[in-house]
Amino acid sequence: MTSSPRAVLSSLVGLCLLVAVIILAKDSLDGELAHQTLWHIMVQLQLPLILTAALVGAGLSVSAATLQVTLHNPLADPGIIGISSGASLMAAVVLLLFPSSDINYFYLLPVACFIGALCSTWLIYMVARRLQASATAVILAGIAISTVAGAAIAWLYLLADAQALRNLTFWLMGSLHQTDWWILAVAGPIILLSLSYQIFHSKTLNWLYGGATLAAAAGAEPSRLVRNNLIVCALGVGACVSIAGSIAFVGLLVPHFLRMLIGYDNRTLLPACALTGALVLLLVALCSELTSWMTLPVSMVTATIGGPLLLLALYKGQWKMS
Amino acid sequence: MIILSDVRVNRRLQIKNLYVKAGTSCHILGENGAGKSTLLRVSAGLLDSETGACKFHGQPLDAIPLSRLATLRGFHEQANTTAFDIPAGDYIDFYSDNGALDKRLTNALDIAHLLHRPVSQLSGGEQQRINLVRCMGQVWSALENGKAMLCLDEPLQGLDVRHQQSLLLFLRTLCEMGNTVLMSSHDLNLSARFADQVVLLKAGNCIASGPVETTLTAAKLKACFNIGFDITNNQNALQIQPQWPSA
Numbered sequence: 001m002t003s004s005p006r007a008v009l010s011s012l013v014g015l016c017l018l019v020a021v022i023i024l025a026k027d028s029l030d031g032e033l034a035h036q037t038l039w040h041i042m043v044q045l046q047l048p049l050i051l052t053a054a055l056v057g058a059g060l061s062v063s064a065a066t067l068q069v070t071l072h073n074p075l076a077d078p079g080i081i082g083i084s085s086g087a088s089l090m091a092a093v094v095l096l097l098f099p100s101s102d103i104n105y106f107y108l109l110p111v112a113c114f115i116g117a118l119c120s121t122w123l124i125y126m127v128a129r130r131l132q133a134s135a136t137a138v139i140l141a142g143i144a145i146s147t148v149a150g151a152a153i154a155w156l157y158l159l160a161d162a163q164a165l166r167n168l169t170f171w172l173m174g175s176l177h178q179t180d181w182w183i184l185a186v187a188g189p190i191i192l193l194s195l196s197y198q199i200f201h202s203k204t205l206n207w208l209y210g211g212a213t214l215a216a217a218a219g220a221e222p223s224r225l226v227r228n229n230l231i232v233c234a235l236g237v238g239a240c241v242s243i244a245g246s247i248a249f250v251g252l253l254v255p256h257f258l259r260m261l262i263g264y265d266n267r268t269l270l271p272a273c274a275l276t277g278a279l280v281l282l283l284v285a286l287c288s289e290l291t292s293w294m295t296l297p298v299s300m301v302t303a304t305i306g307g308p309l310l311l312l313a314l315y316k317g318q319w320k321m322s
Numbered sequence: 323m324i325i326l327s328d329v330r331v332n333r334r335l336q337i338k339n340l341y342v343k344a345g346t347s348c349h350i351l352g353e354n355g356a357g358k359s360t361l362l363r364v365s366a367g368l369l370d371s372e373t374g375a376c377k378f379h380g381q382p383l384d385a386i387p388l389s390r391l392a393t394l395r396g397f398h399e400q401a402n403t404t405a406f407d408i409p410a411g412d413y414i415d416f417y418s419d420n421g422a423l424d425k426r427l428t429n430a431l432d433i434a435h436l437l438h439r440p441v442s443q444l445s446g447g448e449q450q451r452i453n454l455v456r457c458m459g460q461v462w463s464a465l466e467n468g469k470a471m472l473c474l475d476e477p478l479q480g481l482d483v484r485h486q487q488s489l490l491l492f493l494r495t496l497c498e499m500g501n502t503v504l505m506s507s508h509d510l511n512l513s514a515r516f517a518d519q520v521v522l523l524k525a526g527n528c529i530a531s532g533p534v535e536t537t538l539t540a541a542k543l544k545a546c547f548n549i550g551f552d553i554t555n556n557q558n559a560l561q562i563q564p565q566w567p568s569a
Contacts (some may be wrong), residue, residue: 072405206416209408210456213399216368218417218460219392264408265416 005268008261012275019282020050023289044180049289051188052179052243053281057250059191059240061277062270063233064251066198069208069266070229071135077251078237082142085149086120087113087241088172092153095168096160109171110183110242117238120145125230138230173297174247176285187239194236195274198229202266205229209264248299250277253306260313280306324348324365324471324502328374335360335526337374342519344379345468347493347503349513352523352546358506359400359475361523365504366397366473378471393419394464396457400475403449404441410452411437418459427462430492431455432485447480454489458496468500476506490516510551514538514560522546538562 024046028038060078067076078084090112127141128134157165179187198205204225207215216222240247254277255269262272280302288296326340335357342348350358363369364376367383376383383391404413410433414423428434431451436444441452454477464470472493478486486509493503494516507513513520513534520537522530523546530542538560543551550565 069406074405209404209406209413209416210402210453211399211404213363213368213397214402214417214456216388217366217392217395217397217399217457219389221388259406264406264412 005262005265005272009268009272009275012272012279016054016275016279016282019279019286020054023050023282023286026289048179048181048184049176049285050282051184052176053285054278055184055188055191056176056240056244056247057254057277057279057281058195058274059236059277060247060251061254061273061280062195062198063237063240065255065266065270065273066205066229067233067251068255069205070226070233071138072208072211073135073139074256075252076139078233078241079246079248079251080142080146081139082124082145082149083117083121083234083237084241084246085142085146086116086118086123087238088116088246089120089149089152090116091171091245092156092168095171096156096164106178106180107183109178110187113242114187114238117234117241120149121230121234121238125227170295170297171245173299174245174302175295176244176281176288176298177295178245179243183243187243190239191236194232194239197232198236199270199274201229202270205266205270206264244298246299247281247302249302249306250280253302253310254280257310257313260316323379324504325377326361326365326374327377329364329371329376330373331357331360331364331369331371331526333526335364335371337361337528340521340528340531342502342504344502345497345500346518347497347505347516348519348521349517350504350506350521350523351508351510351513352506353548356523357526358523360526361521362397362473362475362504362506365471366395367391368397379469393461394470396461396465396470396472396474398454398457398472398474398477400479402453407440407442409438410441410444413441414452414456414459417456418462423455423459424462424466427455427458430488432488447482447485450477450480451485451489465496465499465501470496471502471504472496474503474505476508478507478509478512486512510538510543510562511560514562534560 024042027033027041027046033041064077067078067081068074071081091109094109094112123145124138124141128138160168204215204220207218207220208225212222212226215225255273258269258272258276262268281298284296284298284301287301323344324340324342326337329335329337350361352358360369364371367376367386370384378386378395386394414437431454433451433455436448436452441449444452454474457474458465458472461470461472477489481489490512497503497518517534519532520534521528522537522542529545530537538553540551540553543562552563552565554561
């Protein structure tokens with residue numbers, strides 16, 4: 001039982017726009033703000049927030065969907081295969097080793113994280129290539145590298161002071177408020193390019209459902225296909241993690257939820273993932289805007305809402321099959 | 323027609339010369355690990371040989387663009403499964419550009435009632451049938467024109483007797499239309515009945531190749547499988563029985 005893809009896609013676009021407009025318009029209801037202040041809040045704070053949420057949500061969800069098919073593992077997620085672990089480690093190094101009085105984190109952190117994400121991906125790729133690039137090898141290499149990065153972060157915890165620890169914990173739970181137009185101008189195009197590559201090659205991705213040999217038999221160049229998918233996902237996820245910290249569950253939940261809703265054809269699944277991922281993080285952004293007296297870590301919100309939703313979807317899907 | 327000459331794949335396969343005529347069915351027999359799958363992969367253009375060449379209709383496989391080869395050559399992988407709960411019909415559609423599945427194909431392998439069920443929840447034999455339809459659906463227009471080649475790695479594996487029959491009869495029909503079938507098999511009697519040509523592989527070498535009557539002989543089979551066989555000819559159909567060691 002699947003809904004019409006076109007209807008799903010257009011309603012998703014509508015919902016994204018609606019949430020974005022609510023975020024933008026929210027402050028104008030507050031009559032006490034001067035016109036100029038309002039304009040400044042919209043352009044310098046709300047718009048970057050909206051763009052960050054939409055880009056990161058789309059990037060993480062689409063990359064996760066691609067990785068799950070490429071690695072033949074429905075459990076694959078940018079976090080599980082270790083792309084974000086390098087970024088986390090670099091974030092820990094920057095936040096814990098350099099005292100906040102000395103330098104301005106704002107631009108240093110995303111750059112360091114992006115380098116970290118690329119390094120861990122490169123390591124995973126080299127290890128996996130030695131193991132002949134089997135899907136299991138990539139996942140195992142990713143888990144090993146995540147474990148090492150996690151251990152290194154734990155060692156760094158011992159050296160850190162209280163404020164640095166708070167900053168790091170916040171980063172590790174994800175945040176959509178750490179961007180401005182300059183950061184978006186660099187990370188945005190990377191995420192958009194990664195997204196468009198994946199959506200453009202979604203027909204080839206369908207061939208990978210049956211494994212690399214069948215993809216080759218269907219007309220793809222298998223080694224290049226798998227390698228390109230991994231590299232493109234790593235770039236996109238690296239850029240996402242650099243600007244928003246490590247955001248859990250979106251990548252795992254959104255593709256599975258949509259597969260149950262609109263089916264497995266990546267030609268509609270990937271665009272739907274992009275829109276749904278964007279919508280989910282826009283809603284998170286709206287939540288944290290509405291609760292402005294405290295800052296909500298993104299992962300906390302996504303996990304709280306996403307976990308039960310996936311369970312529900314699994315339960316209903318299973319029930320329908322039997 | 324398929325021609326392999328001087329094909330060598332790092333110690334797994336050495337084929338001096340193999341010729342399969344267009345419109346015939348060639349069965350590859352041999353022990354486990356003898357190189358049957360390697361031979362099929364090389365013939366399908368999915369594995370590069372170190373030396374020599376594999377030609378299909380006179381054209382070297384590596385000279386045919388991958389996208390064109392995909393419409394001429396169907397490949398069935400042994401024990402293929404997917405990790406996702408894709409409905410079988412969608413799974414087949416992803417690999418074929420031709421739109422709707424031909425009724426002859428769904429009827430021949432009796433899968434019409436399986437198409438809406440997730441592949442991962444089907445039984446082994448049902449998955450095998452879905453995969454065979456996927457393989458043939460990918461090259462269906464070439465099959466209809468009698469121009470296709472099918473490389474099937476153990477297509478009979480897991481099929482019950484009735485579906486073994488219907489598959490082999492359907493493959494025979496496809497051959498009569500001009501298509502070429504290359505398949506590995508472990509059932510000597512079915513191969514004796516349905517093959518136009520038999521290839522015996524031993525440790526990567528082709529030790530015998532030719533029509534059933536001259537190739538499936540007790541001596542050649544003993545050389546291939548290291549056990550003795552009793553062969554009787556019952557109404558022009560070979561009956562091949564392996565000899566059991568006496569207790």
